Amino acid sequence: MFVDLNSDLGESFGSWKMGNDEQILPVVTSANIACGFHAGDPLGILKTLKQAVKLGVTIGAHVAYPDLVGFGRRNMDLSRDELIADVLYQISALDGLAKVAGSKVKYVKPHGALYNTIAKDSVQAEAVIEAIKMYNPELVLVALAGSNVVTQARDAGLKVVSEAFADRAYHSDGSLVSRRLEGAVLHDTDYVAKRVVSMLQKGGVESIDGIFTPIQADTICLHGDTDGALEMSAAIKAELLKNNIQVRPFCE
Template identity: 65%
Template sequence: MTKFIDLNSDLGESFGQWKMGNDEAILNVVSSANIACGFHAGSPEGILKTLKAAKANNVTVGAHVGYPDLVGFGRRNMDIATDELSADVIYQIGALKGLAKSIGANVRYVKPHGALYNTIAYDKRQAMAVINAICLIDPSLILVALAGSPLIGWAKESGLCVVAEAFADRAYCADGTLVSRKEAGAVLHDPDLVAERMLQLVNDGGVISVEGQFVDINAESICVHGDSAGALAMAQKVREKLHQNGIIITPFAKTVAA
């Protein structure tokens, strides 16, 4: 039986003269692009450039929404009021939709970024603020959520289509949560190790945790962070390893829609 998986990466995060990642090269490897919307990173011109490159490479586009935290790159926890957070998310999705429309591209999904992603995985108040925002602006958008998190159930109960995600370049705890970036070894950098882990994820439904235990991870998409050291090499190795083992890389937006 043929297996399918999506590869995604966080892109469009450069800001003016400050460059982040290698969007054009990564877009030759991934099938979905989580594009920054200006709150944690990304300038309008840079975002539009990434959208154009994604369209040229037939890569599916999603809104990478985050906290209003340019200085902290969206990785600092923020206790934002419910209405304010919903408005922030609507604003970001709307901005990306407008830029995409200008070049004939479509935004198909939403993937929260950084601290917002981790917070709403378990914090129901903030999660519902994000879910309600998506329902208000475009309920057809797919929500990308941490595999195994309560967020998946909350979003489905609200009528959203949800895709569970795993991380190629992050270490996992035995309970299925990501190892904190404050801890040594939280971010993986060895392309061969990362590729083997992702092959195990697709074939066996999980990976080995930092405690040495196998942890179940039911995921339909794999993320390789665009800002990680060696991100391009890791993405290329993951794609190569999966392809060699008969696994087809395809946007989850296509398989979910089907």
């Protein structure tokens, strides 16, 4: 058994710092790097890209709604053409910087509200899928495990990697508990590390409602911006290796 570990990176903006890119990159195998729409400035993004290339970490475009103030966590009712153009713009920008850094974008993972919206909204999902296909149909889409967009994207000809979250609580339908609700983010390092192993071995997690929820995941997201993120990420990787679960990128 093997699994990919990913994290959302490149999200600092000017003098405002977000995350722990330099410490998280040696732990993960794939980096979802901000493209400037929800977070990230060109210099910071390029710095993160260069470090990812140096460490052999796979690069993905972390595309989002144009929402710097809300960190991409607010829903936006964009037209199909607007959303296609926004996603194309972001992939193109990151891929250009990645080329300078000595690599290229190999996958796309939507961020925040866009990620959660396309999990169930087939109209916005179609726009994101179309943008990816227009830029490069070989790019992989990372999407919420068990969500409708996984099937929709595969039916459209894209390769899709299903994602689960190490430190997020789930509803019994497989959706993520909103960050606005208490208990949405888990902070117990030992519990989270064992939960990730259990999720992979048993094919699911216990939901916030106490119900076993099936989740088949190929990649696990480790958030680098929560309290104790570095310790948690290291503990998860160690627990995986202890249980003979190999950690390697889904895009090789």
